[in-house]
Amino acid sequence: MQLNDDERAMLDGRDGAAVQRAMDLLVRYGEALGASRLVDTNNVCGTVGATMPFLRDYAATHGGLDAVFSEFNLDSPEVVEVPKAKVFSSHLQQGLDPQHARRQGIDGEIVKLYRQGEAFTGRLGIQPLNTCAPYLTGNVPVRGEHCAWMESSAVIYINAVLGARTNAEGRESTGAAMLTGKIPYWGLHLDENRGGTHLIELDVDVKTVQDWGLLGYYVGECVQDRIPVIDGLRDVPNLPKLKHFGAAAASSGGVEMYHIVGQTPEARTRDEAFRGRKPLETIRYGAAERRIAYERVNTTAKDAQVDFVMLGCPHYSIEQIWEVCQLLEGRRIGTNTELWIFTARATRQLADQAGYTKLIEDAGGVLMTDTCSAIGRVMPKGTRVVALDSAKQAHYLPAIMGVQAWFGTTADCIEAAVSGRWNGGLAA
Incomplete structure (x- = not known):
């Protein structure tokens, strides 16, 4: 791979051990992909925290968040002190909603780890958007902009709808990009591959x-x-x-x-x-x-009795939250059913101001942020059958959580939340 003088200096350790590890990772990654060079990026979306289920124990036993970043973001065999991000960087979804952690079955020690992660990302200058849909909360790249984003639904959105350029990156490559402002120039960064x-x-x-x-x-x-x-x-x-x-x-x-x-x-x-x-x-x-x-998409669904209705994959926009409020007007969630709606924290603030959050809560539902059932592995205890308006969540949740999943319209899902039964179908 061809490196310019600045990239070579980072690889040689000019900017410290963490940046050196980051550049080494990007060079190895780029060479494996067949990239001839790196490209500048000033828009990175990834994850650096430790609230996901598979990272919680590692953070507790290996020295905290610098250790997590070193191992899982930089592929470093030794713990390095992580400096501030070099370029504009945003954090994607987390493993829980701290405001509703108890309802999600998350204990206090994990919430404490979440708070430590917030402080860590703040120290690095990473924006805590905490959503799978950063384009809903102000991170809207422009046509032709080279980005380094994780999250499949966000990657496809900015490539196709906005005309920005990113491949589906991982935790490692985005972590390295945050510290260097570089990403391999290959795949959907190139005109001929689009x-x-x-x-x-x-x-x-x-x-x-x-x-x-x-x-x-x-x-x-x-x-x-x-x-x-x-x-x-x-x-x-x-x-x-x-x-x-x-x-x-x-x-x-x-x-x-x-x-x-x-x-x-x-x-x-x-x-x-x-x-x-x-x-x-x-x-x-x-x-x-x-x-x-x-x-x-409905292949796992068998039982009509619904325990849990989950909306907000990808995270709901304020328009979608408003639609739910209209569907819930004058109604009440059934006694044996729970309704959780997931959105970005910034969107939740808009919903609070508009009175939508209270309308949902008065009907017996909950507006949650920062995560979703598939990412956080969170749902009401004893859930067997879920109703969803997301084909993505219906695809993943049965395999991840061992539940049956019905996919339908938002109106179908609200009806299931109220009645406790699935009556949805495919309109002619």
């Missing part, structure tokens, strides 16, 4: 958030880690719809970018979306394919 590969021709209207989740789930299964181009769309999708589409496609497949002809910034025409190349395959998506996607 063209579409598969054409998806729509033969059915795609209007609701559920429709977009099902389309994403089907497309992800079909194209895996390639780049689909959607054509035939009749309506302009809003942020929640694109958020759910990308999250679903990244979960059922490994999609990191897509194009919508006439909608997304690098697809003014079909020819531009494909960079002048012909599609490898044309896939029709109609009513039958939508039905197939619905049945696949």
